[in-house]
Amino acid sequence: MRRVKSEHRPTTAFRLIVTGGGTGGHSYPALTAIRALQKRLSAEGRSLDVLWIGTADGxxxxxxxxxxxxxxxxATGKIRRSSNPLKMMSAANVKDMARVPLGVAQARKLVADFRPDVVLATGGYVAVPAGLAAxxxxRPLVLHEQTVRLGLANRKLASSATRIAVSSESTVPLLPEAVRGAAVVTGNPVRPEVLAGHPDKAVAALGLHGFDRRLPTVYVTGGAQGSQQINDLVRDALPWLLERANVIHQCGPGNVEELRRQAAALPAPVAGxxxxxxxxxPELPDVLALADVVVSRSGAGTLAELTALGKPAVFVPLASSAGNEQAHNARHLEEAGAAVALLGEVTVGRLxxxxxxxxxxxxxxxxxxxxxxxxxxxxxxxxxxxxxLSAASG
Ligand SMILES: CC(=O)N[C@H]1[C@@H](OP(=O)(O)OP(=O)(O)OC[C@H]2O[C@@H](n3ccc(=O)[nH]c3=O)[C@H](O)[C@@H]2O)O[C@H](CO)[C@@H](O)[C@@H]1O
Structure with missing residues (x-):
């Protein structure tokens, strides 16, 4: 995907500003929407000119x-929520709140200069200044919400939105009545390559030559940052698991060294x-294709991927997610018989x-x-x- 320089821009180019990010849950739906829009426009002989407004560390x-x-x-202000008003006024929060007007001014200049046909906001702190600037x-503002309950950024922007695309029917009645008419149920976009993986490619790319292909493979994932809770559970369950399965364990970039030290004690026949x-x-699609069972956090992005693929899953929801959203996601799938949700205290025995x-x-x-x-x-x-496209055409 290339941004066309303004002096060479064909008159038919559709101009999109995307804003959102921080985590994979907000970034990948935005990326998938950009690619799908580009494909649609290109089939109509039009091009796409995109600018993504994000954060430097997301x-x-x-x-x-x-x-x-x-x-x-x-500039963005990450407000650390707390039920304690004194904590809300912590030095870090006050400093961050002061950054919000600066971010809005910067975003306003970007939007005014770019003149987008639509601004698409997919959540995360950075979406607030860019959405307000829209x-x-x-400019027409389209929100996309991945989770059942609107995230903080989308709640702030809902009254300014032309359309609110939601991932589940059950979101609509939860929206403030005044904005409910703007809601459209779309689902949560999944990157097409995630649906096109191949198990043998995972074996080749990751060098999984010690895997016993007669056994099922479990993919354990704690989300982009990894999950201490899931890492601890898997560490304790590992000898039991490896008697029955191969295990790919995504543990978070900061946790590899410690877990590798612990894995060094595994007996040779199962260590492989x-x-x-x-x-x-990039191996994610192939890892998912190889996986027979997934043990995971229940973030909306992961859920969308696992259901689009049809993967049996055991969820260990992040208890502190906004409004207990991950527990809600996991319970919803368990009720449909599509997963097991481990809510409350999770022991190795329950896993x-x-x-x-x-x-x-x-x-x-x-x-x-x-x-x-x-x-x-x-x-x-x-x-x-x-x-x-419908928001752009008014
Ligand atoms: C801690 C937190 O705030 N979590 C929220 C965040 O989820 P978060 O972004 O952590 O998790 P999601 O499950 O939504 O998305 C993770 C994405 O990263 C990908 N991935 C993950 C690990 C890896 O090694 N490689 C990789 O590619 C997954 O396949 C998925 O596409 O946004 C979601 C969508 O708004 C919410 O539902 C979550 O509650």
Whole structure:
């Protein structure tokens, strides 16, 4: 994807500002929407001119330039929420709040100069200044919400939005009545390559030659940063797990050294069945293709991917996620028979009880996979493109 320089810009170019990021959950739907919009426009003989407004330290700062997407940063204020008003007024919060007007002024200049047909905001702190700038410059603003309840940024922007694309029908009644008419259910876009992985490629790329392919493979993932809770559970369950399965464990970039030291104590015959990664990059689709069972946090992005693929999953939700959103996501899938949700205190025993039947019985895995697939929305990116184009045409 290339940003066309303004002096050579064809008159038919669609101009999009994307804003959002911080985590994969906000960045990847934005990226997927950009690619799907580009594909749609190109089929109509039009081109796309994109600018992504993000933060310098978010995932988007790597994702956008890697795709050749023009990228700009603005000052953001990360407000640390607390029920204690004194903590809300902490020095860090006060300093960050002071950055918000600066970010809005910077975003306003970017929006005014770029003159987008639409601004698409996918959540995260950075979406607030850019979304407010869209309103000030009277540009159509499309929000995309990945989770059932609106995130903080989208709540701030909802009253300024032309359309609010949501990932689930159950979000609509939760929206403030005044903005409900702007809601459209699209689903949460999944990167197409995630759906096109190949198990043998994972084996070749990661050198999984010690894996026993007669056994099922478990992919453990704690999200981009990894999860201490899941890492501890897996460390304790590992001898049991490796008797029954191969394990790919994505543990977070900061945790690799410690876990590698612990894994050094595994007995030789099973040690080859364990693969540790800080972050799974381009191999992710192939790792997912190889996985027979996934043990994971229940962030909205991961859920969208696992359901689009139809993967049996055991979820260990992040308890402190906004409004207990991850627990809600996991419970919703469990009710559909599409996953197991480990809510409350999770012990190694509970993890084994949840994973054991799936490892022991391929038919049990297949039944859960089928029900998971029924919850997936592989056409979410196309639906979001429809919303963007309709917002642009007024
Ligand atoms: C801690 C936090 O605030 N979490 C929120 C964040 O999730 P967060 O971004 O942490 O997690 P998600 O599950 O939404 O997305 C993670 C994305 O990163 C990818 N990935 C992950 C690990 C890895 O090694 N390689 C890789 O590519 C996953 O495949 C997925 O596409 O945004 C989500 C969507 O708004 C919310 O539902 C989560 O509650």
């Amino acid at each position: 995932l988007e700062a790597r994702v956008a330039p890697a795709e050749g997407i023009a990228f700009a940063t603005v 309103r000030m410059c009277r 069945r364990y693969y540790l990664a800080g972050f799974v990059g 084994r009880d949840a994973v054991g039947p799936l490892l022991a019985d391929p038919a049990c895995r297949e039944a859960m996979a089928e029900r998971a697939r029924a919850q997936g929305r592989p056409d979410a990116a196309d639906r979001l493109v429809d919303v963007i």
